[in-house]
Amino acid sequence: MPLVEVTMVEGRTPEQVRALVSALTRAVVETVDAPLENVRVVVREVPATHWAAGDVTIAERRAASAHDTSPDLGKEAP
Secondary structure (H helix, E strand, O other), X not given: XXXXXXXXXXXXXXXXXXXXXXXXXXXXXXXXXXXXXXXXXXXXXXXXXXXXXXXXXXHHHHHHHHOOXXXXXXXXXX
């Protein structure tokens, strides 16, 4: 009985989560020949305030980028 566990930051729509569950289920069925009814998928959504990298939460990162006034290095100057 294959079990796929996904942990991601909250913020996706229920439709996006449902599409993810379907895509993962199909991938497991197709790649390991598991019966559809045996595939389990668990999606855990973590608040952005509870997920950190390098001592900075995703919420803090998002807030900083929202207030970032530096030029976008990926775009050419006019």
